Amino acid sequence: MTPERLLLFSAARQLFALNLQEVCEVMEPQQCYPFAGAPPHYQGLINFHGNLTALVDLAGYLRLPGRPLPGKILVIDTRLAHLALKVDAVGSILDAASITGASSHEDPLTEALLDTPQGNVRLLRLETLLTGLEQELQQNAPNNAKPGGT
Amino acid sequence: MDMSQYKALFLSESREYLRTIAEQVVALEQSPGERSAVDALFRGAHSLKGMAASMEYGDVVVVAHSMEDLMARVRDGAVPFDAGVADLLLEGVDLIDVLLQDVEQERPSTLPTGDYAQRLAIYTPAPPKAAPADQAETQVSAVEAVPSPAPTTPAAAADIAPPPAAEAEKAKEPAGEAGGTVRVKTELLDHLINLTGELVTNKQRLLTIAGELASPALNDAISETAKLLRSLHDEVMKVRLMPFEAISDRFQRSVRSVAKKSGKEIHFELTGREIGLDRGMLEQLVDPLNHILRNAVDHGIEESGERERGGKPARGTVRLAVTRDRDRIQITVRDDGRGMEPATMIAAAIAKGILTPEEGELLSPRQALMLSCIPGFSTAKEVTDISGRGVGMDAVNAAIQKLGGTLGIESEPGVGTTITLRLPLTIAIIHALVVQVGQVKAAIPVNAVQRTVELSRRQIETMGKRQMFQLDDEAIPLLSLNRVLGLPLGRFPDGILPLFVTEARGRRVGIVVDRLLGQHELFVKQLGRPLSKMAGVAGGATLGDGEIVAILDLAGLL
Amino acid sequence: MALKVMIVDDSLFMRKMLRDILVEEGYEIADEASDGVEAVEKYKECLPDLVTLDIVMPNKTGIEALQEIMAYDAGARVVMCSAIGQEALTTAATEAGAKAFILKPFNPELVTRVLREVAQG
Numbered sequence: 125m126t127p128e129r130l131l132l133f134s135a136a137r138q139l140f141a142l143n144l145q146e147v148c149e150v151m152e153p154q155q156c157y158p159f160a161g162a163p164p165h166y167q168g169l170i171n172f173h174g175n176l177t178a179l180v181d182l183a184g185y186l187r188l189p190g191r192p193l194p195g196k197i198l199v200i201d202t203r204l205a206h207l208a209l210k211v212d213a214v215g216s217i218l219d220a221a222s223i224t225g226a227s228s229h230e231d232p233l234t235e236a237l238l239d240t241p242q243g244n245v246r247l248l249r250l251e252t253l254l255t256g257l258e259q260e261l262q263q264n265a266p267n268n269a270k271p272g273g274t
Numbered sequence: 275m276d277m278s279q280y281k282a283l284f285l286s287e288s289r290e291y292l293r294t295i296a297e298q299v300v301a302l303e304q305s306p307g308e309r310s311a312v313d314a315l316f317r318g319a320h321s322l323k324g325m326a327a328s329m330e331y332g333d334v335v336v337v338a339h340s341m342e343d344l345m346a347r348v349r350d351g352a353v354p355f356d357a358g359v360a361d362l363l364l365e366g367v368d369l370i371d372v373l374l375q376d377v378e379q380e381r382p383s384t385l386p387t388g389d390y391a392q393r394l395a396i397y398t399p400a401p402p403k404a405a406p407a408d409q410a411e412t413q414v415s416a417v418e419a420v421p422s423p424a425p426t427t428p429a430a431a432a433d434i435a436p437p438p439a440a441e442a443e444k445a446k447e448p449a450g451e452a453g454g455t456v457r458v459k460t461e462l463l464d465h466l467i468n469l470t471g472e473l474v475t476n477k478q479r480l481l482t483i484a485g486e487l488a489s490p491a492l493n494d495a496i497s498e499t500a501k502l503l504r505s506l507h508d509e510v511m512k513v514r515l516m517p518f519e520a521i522s523d524r525f526q527r528s529v530r531s532v533a534k535k536s537g538k539e540i541h542f543e544l545t546g547r548e549i550g551l552d553r554g555m556l557e558q559l560v561d562p563l564n565h566i567l568r569n570a571v572d573h574g575i576e577e578s579g580e581r582e583r584g585g586k587p588a589r590g591t592v593r594l595a596v597t598r599d600r601d602r603i604q605i606t607v608r609d610d611g612r613g614m615e616p617a618t619m620i621a622a623a624i625a626k627g628i629l630t631p632e633e634g635e636l637l638s639p640r641q642a643l644m645l646s647c648i649p650g651f652s653t654a655k656e657v658t659d660i661s662g663r664g665v666g667m668d669a670v671n672a673a674i675q676k677l678g679g680t681l682g683i684e685s686e687p688g689v690g691t692t693i694t695l696r697l698p699l700t701i702a703i704i705h706a707l708v709v710q711v712g713q714v715k716a717a718i719p720v721n722a723v724q725r726t727v728e729l730s731r732r733q734i735e736t737m738g739k740r741q742m743f744q745l746d747d748e749a750i751p752l753l754s755l756n757r758v759l760g761l762p763l764g765r766f767p768d769g770i771l772p773l774f775v776t777e778a779r780g781r782r783v784g785i786v787v788d789r790l791l792g793q794h795e796l797f798v799k800q801l802g803r804p805l806s807k808m809a810g811v812a813g814g815a816t817l818g819d820g821e822i823v824a825i826l827d828l829a830g831l832l
Numbered sequence: 833m834a835l836k837v838m839i840v841d842d843s844l845f846m847r848k849m850l851r852d853i854l855v856e857e858g859y860e861i862a863d864e865a866s867d868g869v870e871a872v873e874k875y876k877e878c879l880p881d882l883v884t885l886d887i888v889m890p891n892k893t894g895i896e897a898l899q900e901i902m903a904y905d906a907g908a909r910v911v912m913c914s915a916i917g918q919e920a921l922t923t924a925a926t927e928a929g930a931k932a933f934i935l936k937p938f939n940p941e942l943v944t945r946v947l948r949e950v951a952q953g
Contacts (some may be wrong), residue, residue, distance in 0.1 A: 132860035160759035206802030328937035
């Protein structure tokens with residue numbers, strides 16, 4: 125089902141969208157503190173109104189070539205996650221009425237491929253994204269390092 | 275709506291608008307065509323009118339409204355901005371200024387606004403300007419004389435006020451006890467705790483600054499603030515406490531059902547159900563305690579026949595006791611079952627390949643019992659049956675450590691086993707050791723740190739593949755935190771390795787880091803999705819300078 | 833789920849009053865802006881469910897800000913706020929996409945009723 129309003133953004137030269145309800149803020153890049161033990165697309169932790177929020181480079185997570193842009197940060201609704209996505213740019217808000225066509229996509233992360241006045245847009249499934257990130261962290265768990273090496 | 279709370283803001287912002295209006299009038303006199311100044315004047319009068327209307331200060335509304343209308347006519351080109359307009363506007367500024375003083379002193383308006391509005395409404399260019407201007411001046415000066423003596427009286431009154439007020443409070447207290455409870459939303463509580471935590475963080479920041487300034491006065495003030503913060507924190511935390519009995523029902527039920535299933539007769543005792551625990555912690559204790567109790571019934575207590583042969587009552591006893599000393603909660607689960615044999619535990623661990631026989635010999639009985647908390651050890655069925663303990667003890671241990679607590683096992687073969695959980699009263703604020711590893715900082719709760727050591731490279735001994743050092747006549751293996759976290763290894767050019775000693779898998783380990791950065795009081799924040807699923811991280815916290823560090827959960831990491 | 837409102841007014845006093853009314857009613861304040869330029873910028877950052885937009889403001893009037901917000905988000909739900917005397921601008925605001933009007937001074941019951949109606953579409 126296509127949500128009423130979508131937030132358009134770009135990463136790795138592709139257009140993406142998320143349900144506007146799932147995004148609570150668009151921020152300029154800000155001070156971010158790296159932490160150890162997570163995959164490389166975790167850029168660090170940011171302080172979003174007191175919530176310690178993981179900043180994930182979306183292109184990196186999707187294994188797409190990143191672009192050296194300062195970019196923007198999409199903060200996911202804090203009731204759903206403590207997650208912020210680094211993207212290249214944020215476009216406008218798209219009304220569902222202006223979508224001219226939609227097709228399904230085999231990638232489970234993609235809810236649908238939408239035809240919009242701005243071009244083809246991948247509408248992301250937030251829940252799948254979150255579950256994917258969580259599974260990756262669990263698989264990435266530090267394998268019991270043997271004592272001895274310094 | 276109670277508007278009195280907005281009065282101070284109304285006054286300060288209104289005066290700002292008056293200042294802006296006066297400045298713009300002067301600016302317009304210099305260059306009358308300045309469109310932006312005309313707009314700003316109009317907006318100033320418009321905003322003043324709106325604010326005064328909200329406060330229901332009718333006189334201010336009338337004056338501001340007529341100024342706005344006049345400026346609208348100027349803006350629309352109906353009236354040129356000339357000296358007459360300027361005078362009228364400045365007169366309005368003075369009028370409102372006096373009216374605001376009345377508002378501030380809470381006295382009825384002393385100044386009739388007279389025909390001001392009417393004069394503005396009928397204003398046409400080039401009138402005689404002297405009359406209105408003079409009139410305004412005399413009015414203003416006459417009024418200005420009035421308020422000056424006033425301020426001394428309220429100040430004096432304020433000095434006398436507190437004692438009777440405090441007495442009144444005292445008198446109220448006993449009466450308040452009867453119905454003295456208020457329902458508070460849990461979000462509000464969480465918010466209070468959050469604020470308290472932020473204050474603690476900020477105090478840490480002040481400490482950093484005070485260190486740089488080396489000011490004794492500032493240090494005194496901060497240590498006083500720190501004391502106050504501690505009591506504030508304690509009080510706020512008390513509000514979050516819930517009696518243990520909020521969860522204890524479930525334990526009674528689960529002990530009964532396990533006993534029934536395993537065909538054992540169990541006497542279950544519960545004491546300390548009235549002890550208050552942090553509500554967040556209570557929820558997280560349900561699973562671990564259930565586990566410990568089930569193990570006690572299932573594996574600890576013997577069959578009744580076996581018990582009788584051993585000279586024990588046929589019915590086994592499991593006691594769950596909650597006690598509290600000043601700032602810690604202690605929960606013990608004691609059974610009078612078969613107990614655990616350290617030698618059997620060590621043998622089982624060697625058989626599983628977890629320990630070498632040499633390592634096994636080095637373990638104290640207490641350390642041997644803690645082997646049951648090692649992941650690979652305790653999930654094995656056969657070990658469980660031998661040890662009389664086990665399934666999921668690693669998970670129990672991890673959960674307790676995550677709450678900032680410790681788990682201890684004491685056991686005497688044939689007599690029984692006692693598992694003791696020691697928990698902080700609250701989970702929100704902890705003391706932690708902050709360390710530097712590679713480019714990142716990390717925090718380790720001090721309950722997991724036995725001590726810190728600065729080790730010279732010469733003190734390192736190599737035993738097989740392992741590097742060890744001697745501490746209190748015990749050989750302790752070294753482990754690099756950098757390596758565990760997948761970071762580049764430290765270099766230690768001066769030959770000194772900073773490390774802290776912790777207990778992992780039932781024995782002591784030296785964890786080498788790049789630098790020990792000292793102990794901090796941290797306000798723990800839980801991480802949400804997805805990081806809540808990351809093993810080895812128990813939460814995060816903000817340091818005094820705003821830097822965020824992850825709080826490591828060593829039990830999950832090692 | 834609490835709805836997020838962005839409050840735009842050049843007067844701190846007015847913002848504070850409106851904020852108190854809205855918080856009391858259970859709304860979440862997404863952000864506040866004190867002029868038209870800031871309003872458009874912050875709209876794109878805080879993505880509010882509702883906006884209260886003052887008409888008379890410096891650096892871009894409320895009407896101009898409204899037009900830009902609607903161009904960015906055709907589904908934006910904006911409620912214009914104005915004091916007596918600005919009735920002439922209501923037509924322009926309606927044409928630009930404003931969903932409703934609130935007259936200052938704010939009457940708490942009226943404000944909450946209007947916002948509720950707009951929120952429910």
